[in-house]
Amino acid sequence: MTSILDLLGRASELQKISDSPVLDTQRIICRIIGRDTSFLHTWPYAEITPNNLKNFESLFARRLMGEPIAYLTGEHGFWxxxxxxxxxxxxxxxxxxxxxxxxxxxxxxxxxxxxxxxxxxxxxxxxxxxxxxxxxxxxxxxxxxxxxxxxxxxxxxxxxxxxxxxxxxxxxxxxxxxxxxxxxxxxxxxxxxxxxxxxxxxxxxxxxxxxxxxxxxxxxxxxxxxxxxxxxxxxxxxxxxxxxxxxxxxxxxxxxxxxxxxxxxxxxxxxxxxxxxxxx
Ligand SMILES: C[S@@+](CC[C@H](N)C(=O)[O-])C[C@H]1O[C@@H](n2cnc3c(N)ncnc32)[C@H](O)[C@@H]1O
Structure with a gap:
């Protein structure tokens, strides 16, 4: 079983390519489970479904290759x-x-x-x-x-x-x-x-x-x-x-x-x- 906490633990892998590895990992998890950050903090042991895990791995691999987080989540704050x-x-x-x-x-x-x-x-x-x-x-x-x-x-x-x-x-x-x-x-x-x-x-x-x-x-x-x-x-x-x-x-x-x-x-x-x- 993989939990939200397990996925958050992967953040250190992004250290080489990102100034904000924890935030990036959180944004990818939020994107795949369709929840906001407060859910991650409230339910760190919630189980990630196999399908969501597959989606996480795919987005996480793209982030490791340097693709901007905005393209992975599909959104960006401006003004x-x-x-x-x-x-x-x-x-x-x-x-x-x-x-x-x-x-x-x-x-x-x-x-x-x-x-x-x-x-x-x-x-x-x-x-x-x-x-x-x-x-x-x-x-x-x-x-x-x-x-x-x-x-x-x-x-x-x-x-x-x-x-x-x-x-x-x-x-x-x-x-x-x-x-x-x-x-x-x-x-x-x-x-x-x-x-x-x-x-x-x-x-x-x-x-x-x-x-x-x-x-x-x-x-x-x-x-x-x-x-x-x-x-x-x-x-x-x-x-x-x-x-x-x-x-x-x-x-x-x-x-x-x-x-x-x-x-x-x-x-x-x-x-x-x-x-x-x-x-x-
Ligand atoms: C630097 S981006 C700016 C995008 C947006 N305004 C922003 O600030 O985030 C330049 C934009 O101009 C568009 N562009 C380039 N050549 C153009 C042209 N000849 N006519 C109209 N738009 C063009 C590009 O497709 C791109 O979306």
Whole structure:
């Protein structure tokens, strides 16, 4: 007979690949038995059925190979939301919460229209929708499998003010203008070593890589956004911590004003914004 306690005892095997082996093991057990962590603490001697044991071994083996826990459990926390994720979606990063935080401080009307480019699991659009229920948000994604997850997240979280569209950046938007365009586009340079790191190698390359210097998507979004922004509208983008200077140059050469870059808690430049007129 195998109990919950026996499975929790396997956590030490994950020490080499995880900073949180106990938590990971708990999350896998919770996933396979369909209970929360408090059940594990309350019923440590509960018996694991043969079928659940088989499922545990399968997920545990994948975790040992370095697959991110979010892909094994199918969910990840972002902002105040629990989002479904899978191998078609990037796992939303804590630094992207800075993008959401700044978007909420930009002076937009109570009924602002917002465009999220490359929505992935829907993280940014849904976080904004949860905070600003009167905003109309459009979220575009090229990968239709990822878009299906984003839509499902919107439905499950009952956030009705997001319209999800499939397409290549601005292509699904005909004659539309927004008060804010926000994006966490792919910005890793082709061949960058980080692509082989930790869980990153399990994530979709199209969500991460953007040309030889990582700036192809940012160049395109920065150059095209003024055509889709109202006069005085804002563009807000996430970028790599070593791309701040280049991104500011792109904003300035395209004529944005009020260009500024914000750093994360570690002091690394992560988010740049600019406005489409002199004084915003
Ligand atoms: C870095 S991920 C960000 C995902 C999500 N916004 C987040 O922050 O978690 C970039 C996203 O852009 C999407 N993408 C890449 N190229 C695209 C394109 N040409 N048009 C629309 N979306 C694109 C990718 O599929 C991916 O979901």
């Amino acid at each position: 105040s939301l629990i989002l479904q994720v899978n191998s078609h979606t990037l796992i939303p990063r804590p630094e992207t919460e800075l993008l959401v935080e700044i978007a909420l401080t930009v002076s937009l009307g109570p009924h602002a229209s917002v465009l999220d480019l490359g929505t992935g699991s829907g993280s940014i659009a849904l976080a904004l929708a949860s905070e600003r229920t009167n905003w109309s948000i459009v979220a575009v994604e090229k990968n239709t499998n990822a878009l299906a997850i984003a839509k499902s997240n919107g439905f499950r979280l009952r956030l009705k003010n997001v319209d999800f569209l499939a397409g290549d950046w601005f292509s699904p938007l005909v004659a539309r203008r927004f008060h804010l365009i926000i994006s966490n586009p792919p910005y890793v340079a082709m061949g960058d070593e980080s692509l082989n790191g930790d869980g990153v190698r399990f994530e979709p390359k199209e969500a991460l890589v953007s040309g030889v210097d990582g700036l192809d998507s940012l160049r395109y979004i920065i150059s095209q956004s003024p055509n889709f922004l109202h006069h005085g509208g804002w563009l807000l983008v996430e970028h790599g911590c070593d791309q701040g200077l280049e991104v500011r140059k792109l904003f300035l050469s395209r004529g944005y004003s009020e260009v500024s870059t914000h750093s994360d808690l570690n002091g690394r430049e992560r988010v740049t914004l600019g406005c489409t007129r002199r004084s915003c």
